[in-house]
Amino acid sequence: MADKKLRFGVVLAGCGVFDGAEIHEAVCTLLAIDRIGGEAKCYAPDVDQAHVVNHLTGEVTAERRNVLIEAARIARGKITPLAAFNAEDVDVLIFPGGFGAAKNLCDFAFKGADCAVNPDVESAVRAMKAAGKPIGALCIAPAILARLMGGEGVELTIGSDAETAAALQAMGARHTATTHCEVVVDRASKIVTAPCYMLDASVSQIADGAANAVKALAELA
């Protein structure tokens, strides 16, 4: 890998903590990838958001927004529809968190352990697994992996929230409690997870947590 950049697919769920990708986690993930000399390629599903939340008031609005179009704000326009994802184009896939991961990429925020995963997200995860390439998930995004890989008893973390951890366990995942900047590495399944804003964290802790996850993924790649 010394002569070629490690390529990270970054799957964004929109743009904003309450209805999309958590912006600090997404940017800190891009920054961490760049800091280790990697290349980030952003993806998002071309679907409507589950809803739009006014981030000033916390209220759901009557607007409609598209996940790919809003995620393009974080990606500065350089983003690919997730339907076009090809595991040959990346060495690692990573999901930053934010409610969008649990509202738009799957519906865990609404249905808990009965959640379903967006088909493009499922295809991307299954393609990475088939290729033996590592996958990372921050914050609440591990819920996606619990749904898709609970059957193999994948080991994950979403921090220390007991109710959320129980829902992941109900899907078959093993849960390990973590605090700031810790990561959980399931070497057999090639899965790296980190709690980030599932804890009450500072943006520096988010940056350090994302950096630790990106480093762990690079070691598995």
Place this chain on the structure above:
Amino acid sequence: MADKKLRFGVVLAGCGVFDGAEIHEAVCTLLAIDRIGGEAKCYAPDVDQAHVVNHLTGEVTAERRNVLIEAARIARGKITPLAAFNAEDVDVLIFPGGFGAAKNLCDFAFKGADCAVNPDVESAVRAMKAAGKPIGALCIAPAILARLMGGEGVELTIGSDAETAAALQAMGARHTATTHCEVVVDRASKIVTAPCYMLDASVSQIADGAANAVKALAELA
């Protein structure tokens, strides 16, 4: 200052490079403030955006969005209307860039050297100046300071774009060309500027540029 956190007001112009605050610059500014042990307080004017740009296609849409509500996405809901800004609440004021700084905080993107500044932005800048407190501006945001402080020949940088530099000079500012991660400090006027995404930059260069600007501001405070 050793016993108390340095308080940085961060003025956001929306959420997205083409019609709001540049997200990487905004997050890297918040990160840089946290890294030096400072406290960030986010502000934005409660006005409609000049327009809404689809960041996937680059096209202007028919939507209307509010600068404060969209900026709240970057601030995770913790943001204050700029009309309520009081210079006593902060030690430093900083403007990340993005087209929003030149479309919503002033109209430099549309009118160049004939631009006008949003009244809440002008009041905040004048209050900081009256209090002798430093102000920082990244990327294209120095255009705001050129308009308001060109009369005193403030020294600024917007990187190396000759046309933009000429427009700032037409407003009375002195312009110093810079490259990645450099900052220009006008000690007399207590103004710090950095080019960030006015150059073709990596997100690491943005983080380093924002960190250098924040450190220079802390030294002036």
